[in-house]
Structures are given as C-alpha cells and as structure tokens.
Amino acid sequence: xxxxxxxxxxxxxxxxxxxxxxxxxxxxxxxxxxxxxxxxxxxxxxxxxxxxxxxxxxxxxxxxxxxxxxxxxxxxxxxxxxxxxxxxxxxxxxxxxxxxxxxxxxxxxxxxxxxxxxxxxxxxxxxxxxxxxxxxxxxxxxxxxxxxxxxxxxxxxxxxxxxxxxxxxxxxxxxxxxxxxxxxxxxxxxxxxxxxxxxxxxxxxxxxxxxxxxxxxxxxxxxxxxxxxxxxxxxxxxxxxxxxxxxxxxxxxxxxxxxxxxxx
Amino acid sequence: xxxxxxxxxxxxxxxxxxxxxxxxxxxxxxxxxxxxxxxxxxxxxxxxxxxxxxxxxxxxxxxxxxxxxxxxxxxxxxxxxxxxxxxxxxxxxxxxxxxxxxxxxxxxxxxxxxxxxxxxxxxxxxxxxxxxxxxxxxxxxxxxxxxxxxxxxxxxxxxxxxxxxxxxxxxxxxxxxxxxxxxxxxxxxxxxxxxxxxxxxxxxxxxxxxxxxxxxxxxxxxxxxxxxxxxxxxxxxxxxxxxxx
Numbered sequence: 013x014x015x016x017x018x019x020x021x022x023x024x025x026x027x028x029x030x031x032x033x034x035x036x037x038x039x040x041x042x043x044x045x046x047x048x049x050x051x052x053x054x055x056x057x058x059x060x061x062x063x064x065x066x067x068x069x070x071x072x073x074x075x076x077x078x079x080x081x082x083x084x085x086x087x088x089x090x091x092x093x094x095x096x097x098x099x100x101x102x103x104x105x106x107x108x109x110x111x112x113x114x115x116x117x118x119x120x121x122x123x124x125x126x127x128x129x130x131x132x133x134x135x136x137x138x139x140x141x142x143x144x145x146x147x148x149x150x151x152x153x154x155x156x157x158x159x160x161x162x163x164x165x166x167x168x169x170x171x172x173x174x175x176x177x178x179x180x181x182x183x184x185x186x187x188x189x190x191x192x193x194x195x196x197x198x199x200x201x202x203x204x205x206x207x208x209x210x211x212x213x214x215x216x217x218x219x220x221x222x223x224x225x226x227x228x229x230x231x232x233x234x235x236x237x238x239x240x241x242x243x244x245x246x247x248x249x250x251x252x253x254x255x256x257x258x259x260x261x262x263x264x265x266x267x268x269x270x271x272x273x274x275x276x
Numbered sequence: 277x278x279x280x281x282x283x284x285x286x287x288x289x290x291x292x293x294x295x296x297x298x299x300x301x302x303x304x305x306x307x308x309x310x311x312x313x314x315x316x317x318x319x320x321x322x323x324x325x326x327x328x329x330x331x332x333x334x335x336x337x338x339x340x341x342x343x344x345x346x347x348x349x350x351x352x353x354x355x356x357x358x359x360x361x362x363x364x365x366x367x368x369x370x371x372x373x374x375x376x377x378x379x380x381x382x383x384x385x386x387x388x389x390x391x392x393x394x395x396x397x398x399x400x401x402x403x404x405x406x407x408x409x410x411x412x413x414x415x416x417x418x419x420x421x422x423x424x425x426x427x428x429x430x431x432x433x434x435x436x437x438x439x440x441x442x443x444x445x446x447x448x449x450x451x452x453x454x455x456x457x458x459x460x461x462x463x464x465x466x467x468x469x470x471x472x473x474x475x476x477x478x479x480x481x482x483x484x485x486x487x488x489x490x491x492x493x494x495x496x497x498x499x500x501x502x503x504x505x506x507x508x509x510x511x512x513x514x515x516x517x518x519x520x521x
Contacts, residue, residue, distance in 0.1 A: 174369055174371050175371050177367070180336060181365040182383065183360050185385065188386065268335055269357060270335065274294065274297075
C-alpha cells in the first residue's frame with residue numbers, strides 16, 4: 013500500500029515479518045553461547061514500545077501544532093540525554109547533572125538556533141517536522157561526545173595524576189596542568205565525528221538522507237539536508253564535549269591550583 | 277625557632293566521607309618548625325601521613341585545620357604557584373614529560389621567566405651528576421636513577437629555597453638509589469637549601485642530619501635531632517633498622 017506521498021505504508025504484519033531478522037540474531041546467540049538472548053528480547057520489546065510511544069506523542073504534537081508542545085518535547089529529550097551522558101561515567105563527580113545539562117543545552121540551543129534560524133528557516137520557526145528531528149540528532153551526538161570526553165578525562169586524571177601534580181609542583185596553574193588531558197579528551201570525543209565526515213555517503217547512506225529518500229524526496233534534496241546535518245553535528249559534538257570537559261575539569265581543581273585526588 | 281622557613285602549627289588534614297569511603301583523618305595536630313638551611317626527615321610506616329604532610333607544605337593538599345607558614349607568612353596568603361616554585365617538590369616516581377631531557381628541563385608555566393640558557397641547563401645537569409650529553413636524549417630512554425636526577429635538576433632550575441623530597445629513592449634499585457642519595461647530599465653541601473624529605477633510606481636520614489619526625493597514623497610519635505652519636509629514640513632506631521617499634 014502507498015500513502016499519498018508515494019511511500020509504502022508498512023502494516024504491522026510487515027513489521028512482524030521484520031521481527032524474523034531478530035530471530036536470526038537470537039539463533040546466532042544461542043548457537044554460539046553468547047548469552048545475549050535475554051538482552052536481545054528486552055531490546056526488541058523496548059524498540060517496539062519506545063518507538064511506538066514516541067510515534068504517538070509526535071503524531072499528537074504534529075497535530076496540535078503548538079510551539080510550547082514542541083519545546084516541551086525538546087526539554088524531555090534533553091533531560092533523557094543528560095541522564096544517559098551522566099550514567100556513562102565510571103565515577104560520580106559533584107554537580108555532574110548540572111554540568112551535563114548545561115553542556116547539552118547550550119551546545120544544542122546554539123547549533124539549532126543557527127541551523128533553524130539562519131540555514132533552513134522553516135515557517136514557523138518551531139515547525140516540528142524540522143525542529144524535533146534536528147534537535148534530536150544534535151542532542152544524541154552531543155550526548156555521545158560529552159560522555160566520551162568525560163570518560164576519557166576521568167580515566168586520564170586518574171592514570172596521569174602524578175603528571176598533573178608534577179606540573180602543579182612546577183608552578184603551573186590548575187588549568188594549565190590539566191590542559192594536555194583536556195586536549196586528549198576532546199580529541200577522543202571528536203575523532204569519530206571527523207572520521208565519519210571522511211566516509212559519509214561512501215560506506216553507508218546516513219539515516220536522515222535514507223529516511224528522506226524513502227519518504228520520496230529527491231536524492232539531490234536529501235544530500236543538501238545531509239550536508240547541513242553533517243556540519244551541524246560536527247559543531248554540536250565539538251561544543252558539547254568542550255563545554256562538558258571544561259565544566260567537569262573545574263570540579264577536579266581548587267582555586268588554590270590543587271587536584272582533588274579524593275574525587276578520582 | 278629563630279629562623280624557621282616552615283612553621284607548621286596544629287596542622288590537621290581529613291577527607292570527608294564519600295560514596296563507598298568513610299571519612300578519614302590523615303594528619304592530626306602536627307606542629308613542627310623547619311630551620312632555614314636545615315633538614316627535616318619524615319619517617320613512619322606506610323599510610324602514616326608523611327607524604328600528605330609534605331604536600332601540605334607546598335599546598336598541593338589543603339589542610340582542614342592549623343596553619344603552615346613559609347618565610348613567616350601563612351601559605352594561604354601566598355600565590356600557590358609562586359610558593360611551589362620556591363618550595364620545589366621531587367615526587368616519588370620521577371615524572372618526565374614527552375620529549376628530550378632539554379625540553380623537560382625547559383618546561384615552565386606560561387608567563388613565568390626562567391633562565392633556560394644552554395649554560396644554565398648544563399650547569400643544572402652537572403649539579404646532579406649528569407653529563408651534558410644527555411640534554412638531547414629522549415627522556416623515555418633514561419634509567420630510573422637518571423630520571424630522578426633530571427627531576428631534581430628541573431627543580432633546581434627554579435632556584436628554590438626549599439626542596440621537598442617525597443621518597444626520592446623508593447622506586448629505584450639500590451645502585452641508582454645510592455646515586456640519588458649522593459646527589460642530594462652533595463646539593464646539601466654545595467647549595468645548602470632547606471630539605472624536607474620523606475624517606476625509608478637510613479643512609480639518607482643519617483647523611484641529611486637535621487631533625488627527624490616520626491609519624492604514626494597521622495600523629496607525631498617522636499621528634500629529635502640527628503646527632504653524630506646516632507638516633508636516640510628506640511622507636512626510631514627500630515623503625516630505621518627495619519623493625520616495628
């Protein structure tokens with residue numbers, strides 16, 4: 013069956029057929045004694061339930077067409093992304109939720125304002141068709157990069173604590189002493205994005221572009237959007253990890269240029 | 277004391293309770309003076325707070341009580357970066373950064389003036405008994421003893437008034453440890469800086485002279501001067517000879 017936009021509207025029966033693919037994964041897990049069957053089952057159920065619920069909510073928001081509903085969705089997405097970024101760190105640090113929330117909110121707000129307000133310019137600006145998927149992609153990538161950077165910073169601060177204190181003992185300020193570690197954390201978080209830019213479209217078609225082509229858009233329109241998305245995600249990744257690392261590293265230092273070893 | 281460079285008064289240090297860790301008292305009511313140009317050796321079992329006391333002197337640790345004075349002023353009134361240049365720390369494990377010996381000796385904070393002329397670098401290496409030919413050697417290729425002596429040379433380039441040595445020989449094999457002991461004692465004879473050292477090496481304790489502070493569980497158990505007659509306190513004698521008082 014096709015919709016008015018020329019897209020095949022999948023029935024639940026067809027989705028159930030796709031479930032057979034998961035059965036293949038389960039069979040591999042069983043045969044190879046991977047022990048992944050339980051997680052696979054939970055993952056499959058969550059995929060269906062979460063996406064179905066999200067679909068219902070988005071359908072309601074698209075129908076209601078009110079800016080405050082769109083912003084509410086973004087706030088919920090930011091809160092979930094914050095929690096996910098925080099939970100990936102091995103050790104807690106004081107104020108971690110605020111650090112993650114600030115980094116993700118600022119990086120997402122700055123990026124989306126530029127992309128929506130200056131590049132794409134939908135009318136109205138809060139048009140959910142554009143704002144929600146783009147903000148979702150930005151949040152997801154900021155979250156991943158912030159978590160990667162935070163994880164690397166934390167492990168380096170522990171492993172290289174003597175090196176940091178050697179610099180402090182030589183008269184460096186706290187921020188100067190941790191600068192090589194900050195740099196390493198930022199590189200670790202940004203390298204996947206930069207590497208992704210090298211192979212985008214060559215190894216696999218990106219999700220948004222694939223979605224647009226499936227929805228009937230011209231591939232040439234889809235690539236223009238995808239180019240915008242790649243650049244948008246690059247800056248969101250850089251901003252998210254930079255803000256997160258800068259705010260987090262300050263928690264490990266005192267105004268007297270000391271390393272708070274007990275937090276490591 | 278007439279001319280104390282360090283005055284430690286009722287110093288205490290405690291860590292707050294955290295998730296999975298109970299609160300811990302590290303130092304409890306420590307008072308001691310270190311005379312300018314003299315030596316103070318801190319001894320005691322592992323976990324007795326020796327290194328923490330040393331780190332309080334250059335404010336790498338923040339005491340929870342009491343006062344530390346340097347040159348008559350509470351260290352909280354000094355810029356910690358300036359304090360650490362004047363009271364240079366040599367760590368237990370020699371930390372050398374990526375690069376050559378030269379780059380390691382030249383390392384300094386942005387905006388700080390440091391004489392790192394060729395002659396000064398050669399002089400600093402000579403002071404610790406190392407050949408100037410090492411200047412362009414990759415720091416990663418040095419032996420343990422050479423590494424530790426390069427860190428001492430790096431500290432000396434700042435012309436510190438005091439050297440804080442945190443078990444400078446404990447990570448070394450006996451021959452290299454002896455080379456470092458020789459270096460420290462020679463510096464003491466030629467430069468005459470104030471030295472505060474944490475060590476388990478009886479040879480270093482004897483040759484540094486000065487005073488000896490014996491800590492157990494963060495408290496002072498004994499304090500005495502090291503004289504030519506040897507150490508009087510039985511607990512200190514037993515500890516330094518490897519026994520447990």
